Amino acid sequence: MLPLSRRRFGLISGATLAGLAAPNVLRAQGKPRVVVLGGGAGGGTAARQIAKDSAGAIDVTLIEQNARYTTCFFSNLYLGGFRDFDSITHGYDKLASGYGIKVVNARAAAVDRDAKQVVMADGSKVPYDRLVVSPGIDLIWDSVPGYSEAASETMPHAWKAGPQTRLLKARLDAVENGQQIVMVAPPNPYRCPPGPYERASMMAHVLKAKGHTGAKVVILDPKPKFSKQGLFAEGWEKHYPGMVEWYGPDVHGGIKAVDPASGTVTTDLDTFKGALVNVIPAQRAGTIAAEAGLTDASGFCPIDPNSMRSKADESIFVVGDASIAGDMPKSAFSANSQAKVAAMAVRGDLTDSRVFPARYSNTCWSLIAPNDDVKVGAQYTASETKIASASSFVSQTGEPADLRQHNYTESLSWYESITADIFG
Known part of the structure; x- marks a missing residue:
């Protein structure tokens, strides 16, 4: 066996450190x-x-x-x-x-x-x-037949915020009494599970505030159920009676096509025409x-x-x-x-x-109407196979108004806190 020179020992030690203690090597390099x-x-x-x-x-x-x-x-x-x-x-x-x-x-x-x-x-x-x-x-543009990135300039998705958010707002503000908004909701999994239904609530709020109670928001959903469904249904009936309609796949039978030129969404049930069509495709x-x-x-x-x-x-x-x-x-x-x-x-x-054991948490607030905010959330731990829910909570139907108002105030504080956490 050859004797170890100081240089050769250093090379072997370096290789060992690279395999067993990479952080030390990284620090040695700067x-x-x-x-x-x-x-x-x-x-x-x-x-x-x-x-x-x-x-x-x-x-x-x-x-x-x-x-x-x-x-x-x-x-x-x-x-x-x-x-x-x-x-x-x-x-x-x-x-x-x-x-x-x-x-x-x-x-x-x-x-x-x-x-x-x-x-x-x-x-x-x-x-x-x-x-x-x-x-x-x-976004998976072709997950909705007839939809495309170009079509989103006519039928905005606004599921990636920025110019699309402004476009959707402008189109919403232009809806007149007696007209219809059609939303195509996304399939699972997608960003922000209660988001489309909070959006429908905000659309109805804008229409109602203008006195456009003859206008309507129709949600065509590929899912048979959605997050906080009972809470949203209760809120729509309370605040926007007759203004929000939700159709699951067992009713509409499937979305066959959207047509940006005519502003229509075709399903097995019917063809829905909207002054505004908000398409949120798969992701x-x-x-x-x-x-x-x-x-x-x-x-x-x-x-x-x-x-x-x-x-x-x-x-x-x-x-x-x-x-x-x-x-x-x-x-x-x-x-x-x-x-x-x-x-x-x-x-x-x-x-x-x-490094401490992983702990995760989540809360999602959803504003249904002024000072009527509902929430859902959970604490999570890491199992061998996945991040698993350890405990959870959700708002209940029939809650007092002061609790819902508190939820809204809480959500505002959370937004200020999380944006400081993200952007400094």
């Missing part, structure tokens, strides 16, 4: 690098949490195409006239100035997992030691996650329930709507909760900091 893709509830929270809790020990880069981010959560309150557009739109200045995060407002084109690099649209490359992927959802994880090989046949990304680590790549974490998060719904609250678990795991990987 600050470990974390890149976060997506600046919404998941990505913004993860970037801020990693930068804050590592106290400068980790170099954090946040890549988000938009310099200003409009939240999909609370966009229904903008539609209903309870908030203005600026109040649901946020920038990243505080993340950069307050936490030392490098914010890149440009489009990421691909993830090179072998080289551990994010490839930008301009061809530049951003290296990482750990990558947090939070691209949200993309999948953001395209960059799929092209990086992080999704499975469902179109979403399998993760380790204990850490949100991708099952396809141990250097990548997936949080928010793009992930398969077990019993958790695809909501901003969920994404924020998942991001904190992922951030803790990332710090553990890169700085040897302590």
Whole structure:
């Protein structure tokens, strides 16, 4: 056996450390690098949490195409006239100035997992030691026959907030008494389970406030039931009698086609014409996650329930709507909760900091009418196979008005808190 030279011993020791104690090697090479893709509830929270809790020990880069981010959560309150557009739109200045995060407002084109690099649209490359992927959802345009990205300019979806949100608001405000709004609801799984039905409530509220009680909101749903159905049905009957109609698949028989030119939705039951047609198609994880090989046949990304680590790549974490998060719904609250678990795991990987057992939570508020707000939520733990509900709660029918008003006030406080958590 050859004697070990000092150089050869160093090489062998380095290889051993690389396999057994990668964080130490990363620190020896300089600050470990974390890149976060997506600046919404998941990505913004993860970037801020990693930068804050590592106290400068980790170099954090946040890549988000938009310099200003409009939240999909609370966009229904903008539609209903309870908030203005600026109040649901946020920038990243505080993340950069307050936490030392490098914010890149440009489009990421691909993830090179072998080289551990994010490839930008301009061809530049951003290296990482750990990558947090939070691209949200993309829409499956042809899941509704006749629908397309071009058709969304006539039949807005507004399920990705921004210009589509403004378009839907403008179209809603133009609806006249006696006219009809038709909504095509999405199949499971989709972003924000109670969202379409809160949106229908806000549409009815706008019509009623104008005295347009002869107008109607028709919901054509591919699902036989939906989140908080009893609560919404009670609220519609109380606040908007005769103005909101919901048809499940056993009634309408299936959506056969939408026609942007005529403003119609054809089903087995009938052809529904709308002065406004709001089509919310099926959804999948953001395209960059799929092209990086992080999704499975469902179109979403399998993760380790204990850490949100991708099952396809141990250097990548997936949080928010793009992930398969077990019993958790695809909501901003969920994404924020998942991001904190992922951030803790990332710090553990890169700085040897302590990692605690994963705990998750969610609450979803839905405004049915002024000061009539209902909610649902749960606490979750990580089992061997999935994120599982440990306890849950939901508003009940027949609750007193002061409780519903308190829910609304609570939701406003939550929005201020979570946006501070995301954007600094």
